Amino acid sequence: MTNTVTGPEPAELADRQAGPLLAVWGAAATAGALARALAPPDAALPVPGSWGRLGPHAERALRAVRERAEAERGTPWPQPLASQYTRYFRDGNRTAYEAQVFERQDRLTRAVLMALATSGETGADGRISATGQADAAGLGDEAGLASPSGLSGGVPSGSPPPPGEASMGAGAPAARTPALPPKASSSPDGGAPGDDGRPLGDSATVHDGEASGDGGEAGAGPEAAERWVDEVADGMLLLCEQTTWCWPAHEDTCRPGGPVLPDTATPYLDLGAADVAAQLAWADHVLGDRLDARYPGLRERVRREVRARVLRPFTERRDWRWLGLDGDVHNWCPWICGNVLVTALRLGEPGEERAAQVAWAVEGLDRYLAALPEDGSIDEGYEYWWNGACRALEALDVLEHATSGALAAADVPVVRATLRFPHLMWLGGPWYLNVADARARPPAGQPWHVPYRWGRRLGEADALRHALARRAGGIAVTAELGRALRELADAEWWAVDDRPAPDDRPVDQDRAGRGAGVGEAPAVAAVWFPGTQVGIAREVAAGTRGLTLAVKGGHNGEHHNHNDVGSVVVAVDGVPALVDAGRPTYTAQTFGPDRYAIWTMQSTWHNVPEIRGTAQGQGPAFRARDVEVADEPGRFEARMDLAAAYPVPGLERWRRVARLDRRAALVTVEDAWTFAAGGEPSVLHYLLAGEVERHDDGRVVVRPPDGARAALVTWDPARATAALTVRTLEDPMLSEVWGERLTRLELRLPGTARGSFELRVEVHP
Structure with a gap:
């Protein structure tokens, strides 16, 4: 077992050695100041909480997502099992389990995006309007997504029937029911289930039901919007019922020759756990009202699980090795701290506790940026920039929004330096210089909107142009939810096709099929x-x-x-x-x-x-x-x-x-x-x-x-x-x-x- 120690009081944060962020922000980043400065949960995240009809770009942005989501709806959800989890300790295989977890999370993300794509057909309370028009507020001119033309989110005739609402049965598919039972958990206290011999993924299984006989086609009318909310609820509850959010390679209660299943009483906060918590927070932020209308009680369950598995361990245990308290700081620190930040802002208990969680996350981000060399380079290689420095940039975006600009990092030199790193490591086409565990041809679908947004903010034209040239034709089917939402809501990112490039060079059509955008940034000598x-x-x-x-x-x-x-x-x-x-x-x-x-x-x-x-x-x-x-x-x-x-x-x-x-x-x-x-x-x-x-x-x-x-x-x-x-x-x-x-x-x-x-x-x- 790992010792748990109580962390210092929030007031002590100001006494720690300041890195590049705290050197600029000073007392504004302490828990006391944050308690006064943080926006309320409904306004703390930098995407709208209410989405009207999506803008004209949405059809292109979500085309691949829609095709995949429609194909998988009505099929069984990925099921991570104990036998897959324990393979890591038996034969070293970690992908058998992780693949199931990733596919489950990816499917939930696609469902959330499709629920948003059909949000124009629902009212602000999540209920269908009589005319099928949006009663909810649009995104407005700033987000640029309030155009009347949007994305049809229905399932075409002949596609698999949509799933029913979540059922807590453990055998054959259950009958379609109008809502979840009041007790969503099989545990007496409604918390995370223990290891009772059932599949590791769930303590109770959510089954796909039969299509209801509502008389409408699967892809037509307002019913499609509600069916995507059903899909979201299924995915969210499956994650709540999942025994652990930690990946087996990281679990510190499991050892070869000892326990090989996680101890739910001492949840381990790793990349996987922080990812799940942030995904649930983003989903709650953009679909909260619709979830309340159709699945009352689900959001309370989500908060209970997130606080027990992520937020409480984050602040109560101070020996997390990824915090870099021993001076060895790597990409886990901004990745986890950024996700905890999102989770605390949306799902944390408002008041001093939430402010302390944000302050701890800020300290982690500061420690990571302090560990980067002044030139902003990453010893883990170009590919890991996306899960290190880029994670820090995303978190800094969130912080600036949540504090109404009080915590802004545009003037921090290492931020500008590391923004240049991706395009300076470019060799040509899809090839980048790879060192360490990076690959020379990384997978497509990186969140290029992040360096684009920071390039625009800092006036770094080469970073901006390179990001646009790398832009894919739409949001990747495996995109993380937070990244997908930020990309979808960035009107500048999508509108650049319609105006000249920043330095008056012509806009080019990308020859590699990545979509339209300004010409490639010049490669440095x-x-x-x-x-x-x-x-x-x-x-x-x-x-x-x-x-x-x-x-x-x-x-x-x-x-x-x-x-x-x-x-x-x-x-x-x-x-x-x-x-x-x-x-x-x-x-x-x-x-x-x-x-x-x-x-x-x-x-x-x-x-x-x-x-x-x-x-x-x-x-x-x-x-x-x-x-x-x-x-x-x-x-x-x-x-x-x-x-x-x-x-x-x-x-x-x-x-x-x-x-x-x-x-x-x-x-x-x-x-x-x-x-x-x-x-x-x-x-x-x-x-x-x-x-x-x-x-x-x-x-x-x-x-x-x-x-x-x-x-x-x-x-x-x-x-x-x-x-x-x-x-x-x-x-x-x-x-x-x-x-x-x-x-x-x-x-x-x-x-x-x-x-x-x-x-x-x-x-x-």
């Missing part, structure tokens, strides 16, 4: 992040054509670390050819003591040396030294000594110089070494993506994925013995990025005490 020792340089300034060189120094104790000190990536026309593999699917091994038995984490599968049979060591002591960077009009060059990254006796120096010669259109990587004496040979590894053709005269041709021009890799064959090793990719996390295989080029060097070697990369003619 070079950038270097000293905080993480990561840099990118291009052959052609402000363009992606030709060669791009990326280089990484750093150390091997970074968050989501891979042993990759000194690694290089080379792209042709924005497509990686010499690559970083990224990460496979997460399992119990990924964050356990055997992490570095996974091949993708090892230095021998990165573009770095294997020195006299020894791979890089793991931990912050294994680092690059004497790092120097020069960027001139004709060349970019990064120099570093890699000797400290290897536990090799007698190694005095291993100097790596990665250079982009823009005039010669050539990348070179030079390694020079000094040992106390001769010994075993060393091997240089380079990981290649695409089709690889080897020639005997010291060259290989690499034809990258996506049909880019090929890369020609050459070396002096008299100075190294070459070999190729093909790695078949069976994990979808890797194969979806790189295809069926990656190929490792191995260059065996002589075991001399001193020597040097140069690899050259150019565009294949």
Whole structure:
């Protein structure tokens, strides 16, 4: 069991060392000041609580959501089971359970969005108006969604019948009933059920009923609006009945060889629990009146569960490792604190308790931003920016709204710096420089409206333009509810198609099918992040054509670390050819003591040396030294000594110089070494993506994925013995990025005490 300690009184927050937020906000961020400044729950979140008919953009924004939601309504809900949960402790599999949880939450989000899409057919009290017109208030000009044209949310003829209201039976599908029974929980106190041998997902099962004989078609008339509320209620109650909101990989009451089911008496607050609580808070905010009208008592149940599982543990227990109280702050902190913030503002007990919860969340956000380097870079990689710095930006949006501008962060320098990080890590097309556990081609559907909104606020035109160019054609079917609502309500985000770009460049149609938007932001000629020792340089300034060189120094104790000190990536026309593999699917091994038995984490599968049979060591002591960077009009060059990254006796120096010669259109990587004496040979590894053709005269041709021009890799064959090793990719996390295989080029060097070697990369003619 974990000790629970009482946190300091809210007044003590002002005495803590201030980070960039508290240094600006001062006493305004204390619990006492927040108790006076916070908006009431109905007005605290930055989307309307009452939605009229959605604007003309909604049909496009919600097209994919609607198709998926209509297809799944009337089918059984995803059911997370105890047998799936315990797989993490038995065979290390965490996706079997998490997939069910994520699919359940995604379905609820789609149902909420569809209920909003049909809200124009209901009254403010959630009841159907006689004419089918909206009695509820529209969103107004500020949100830009009050147009009379909207989205039809009905189910077309021939689709599966809609589910009935929630039934608490445990066997065959129950008959359709007009409302929930008064006692929504099988537990005597209405709280979270314990482990009683039933499926882990629910203590009682909510079943899909038969379509009622109301005489109307499934997709026509005001009845469709109420059926989406039924779907929302089913999903919300299923989450309330779910034994735990914590993912099995994070649960601290479960151990191999001990209990493998969660203890409901001591709920663990992790990413999953905070996600569920915030989702319920957003749903309550936008559909509260309609839920009260059709399912009286459900919202009280939600509040009871959220306070017991999230809000109370957040303030009562102060040893949460993700708070970073030991100085190790990572992306969990803003992710959880941002979701707790939303939850407290909407579902917390108004008064001092709610203000204290918000104050604690503010302190967590402040600690995270204080831990970022001044350049705003993320050692976890570009992909984790979305679940770290972006989470912080979203929370800062909420705070500014909830305090009527009293807590605004636009003038905090690190906020502006980290806003630039995504577009500065861009290689071209869908490709980004990946380090640590990030992927080179991250999944689509990121919340690009967040950097767009902050780019607009801060006047960062490149961040704004890049966000618009990445924008998808609509809201993703797997979008989180809070992110989907913010995107749907941002009129500027959707209206930009209809006016010139901010710097008067013409509006372009995106060629990659991502939807219309202003043209791509110019790619920078070079950038270097000293905080993480990561840099990118291009052959052609402000363009992606030709060669791009990326280089990484750093150390091997970074968050989501891979042993990759000194690694290089080379792209042709924005497509990686010499690559970083990224990460496979997460399992119990990924964050356990055997992490570095996974091949993708090892230095021998990165573009770095294997020195006299020894791979890089793991931990912050294994680092690059004497790092120097020069960027001139004709060349970019990064120099570093890699000797400290290897536990090799007698190694005095291993100097790596990665250079982009823009005039010669050539990348070179030079390694020079000094040992106390001769010994075993060393091997240089380079990981290649695409089709690889080897020639005997010291060259290989690499034809990258996506049909880019090929890369020609050459070396002096008299100075190294070459070999190729093909790695078949069976994990979808890797194969979806790189295809069926990656190929490792191995260059065996002589075991001399001193020597040097140069690899050259150019565009294949």
